[in-house]
Amino acid sequence: MPVSRSESRQHQKQQRARRMKRLFAINLVLLLIIGALAVVYVVQRQDGNEKLNNAANEQHAPADSDNAGQSEDAGNETGTEADDSTSEGHTIYEPISDDEPSTDNEAATGGTVTPDDGGQVNLSFTGDVLLAASVEKLMLKNGYDYPYAKVLNELKTPDLMAVNLETPVTLRGTPAENKQYVYKSSPDALPALKAAGIDVVNLANNHTLDQGEEGLLDTIAHLDEAGIPNMGAGRDELEAFKPVLLEAKGISVAYLGLTRVVPVGSWKATKDHAGLAETYDSTRAVAAIKQAKKQADIVVVMVHWGIEREDLPNNDQKRLAHEYIDAGADLVIGSHPHVLQGFESYKGKWIAYSLGNFIFSGMTPDKTKDTGVLQAACNEKGDCALKFNPMRAVQSQPAPLTGEEGVALLKRMSSISFHATVDEAGNIQPKE
Incomplete structure (x- = not known):
């Protein structure tokens, strides 16, 4: 149909x-x-996040609940002071790491620090690091990570790793006159420095103004851009003497940079002039240390001083080191002589008079190639156990020194130390 x-x-x-x-x-x-x-x-x-948070809290919680409350309060106080001071110079950086210390690093301390306040922080130091001249040529040929290749474990293991940066970082500037060695490093070298584990650098030395005030300000800017805290130099006296405040494992550390080697007077920072934090007279340095002690649990002073290629510190080094500790410093770490000098135990605190060259151009005599990494395991009270890892640099590339050569270097370090001994494992102990 x-x-x-x-x-x-x-x-x-x-x-x-x-x-x-x-x-x-x-x-x-x-x-x-x-x-x-x-x-x-x-x-x-x-549910998964809650389980992870619970596990993390269980892992990091102090055994003593009273101590846990005290640590939290101390951290808040430090953080408040940090925020108040950021407008006046160096940046205040957040905690580097909340991880537990590695078993390798714990073993390296020799176990002589037994904190009763819930933890310890592992600090490490080296001597002079140069990223210019023949070192730069080697990096351009082999890569910017070349100098650190054989010591990455020693540089990356600590919670905080500090070095003396012996060069301006700039593409501009006016070379200093009447100066035998004038350096200049490219900012391209900084990412590899940071990647190697370097957390903070001292600029208070006799090369930071090799390219004038312009080079100094560029150096600070490039380091800030690379995320590498720096101290010991600044746009004025206030910034130059201002500490860098870092924190790890809930313990705050203040780093101050000072120099007693200033080629010309105009390199000194003043109220209205950029430059270095100098310490020919200790008055300004002592005041800065006392102020830093109010801001941090541990105060580290990194100072450029002494006589080149001399195994022993001079009287000025000894006098200033003692004054720094009397003012509140917990560790005094020296550089400039280009050779290793000894350690001293003073009033329960530690002085390393010179850590020599770490990454540097070739020099004579051969002892300028002897170097190492100094480890300090410190508790919240600033009590530290020290260990020195001996090394030798060949072609500006430090490497661990083992066997009889390593033992021989440690024995030499012990022989030139004051009120301290260095054993065959590198542990540094007080001695009356």
Whole structure:
């Protein structure tokens, strides 16, 4: 029987309507399934995060709940002071690491520090680091990471690693006149320095202004851009003497940079002039140390001083080191002589008179190649256990010194130390 055109259209409309209903029902079911899956995912993720947080809290919680409360309060106080001081110079950096110290580093301390306040922080130091002259040529040939290749474990293991940066970092500047060695490093070298594990650098030395005030300000800017805290120099006296405040394992550390080697008087920072934090007279340095002690648990003074290639510190080094500790310093770390000098135990605190060259151009005599990494395991009270890891640099590339050569270097270090001994494992102990 023939179907009229109107009846055909009506039939087609009914079919389309049925199809739309089926599609709507299918889409609704799919949306309900997706929603259910999303709810399950969110619940599972929240449960997982809660478990991770609980595990982390259990891992890092101090054994003594009273001590835990004290540590938290101390951290808040330090953080408040840090925020107040950021507008006046050096940046205040957040905690470097909340990880537990590695077993290698714990073993290296010799176990002589037994903190009763819930933990310890592992600090390490080297001597002079140069990124210019023949060192730069080696890096351009072998890569910017070349100098650190054989000591990465020693540089990356500590919670905080500090070095003396013996060069301006700039592409501009006016070379210093009447100066035998004038350096200039490219900012391209800084990412590898940071990647090697360097957390903070001292600029208070006799090369930072090799390219004038312009070079100094460029150096600070490039280091800030690379995320490497720096101290010992600044746009004025206030910034030059201002500490860098860092924190690790809940312990705050203030780093101050000072120099008693200033080629010309104009290199000294003043109230209205950029330059270095100098310490020919200790008055300004002592005041800065006392102020830093109010801001941090541990105060580290990194100072450029002494006579080049001399194994023993001079009277000025000894006098200043004692004055720094009397003012509140917990560690005094020296550089400039280009050779290793001994250690001293003074009133329960430690002095390393010179850590020599670490990464530097070739020099004579051969003892300028002897170097190492000094480790200090310190508690919140500033009590530290020291260990020296002997090394030797060949072609500006330091490497661990083992066997009889390593033992011989440690014995020599012991023989030139004061009120301290260095054993064959590198542990440094007080001696009356």
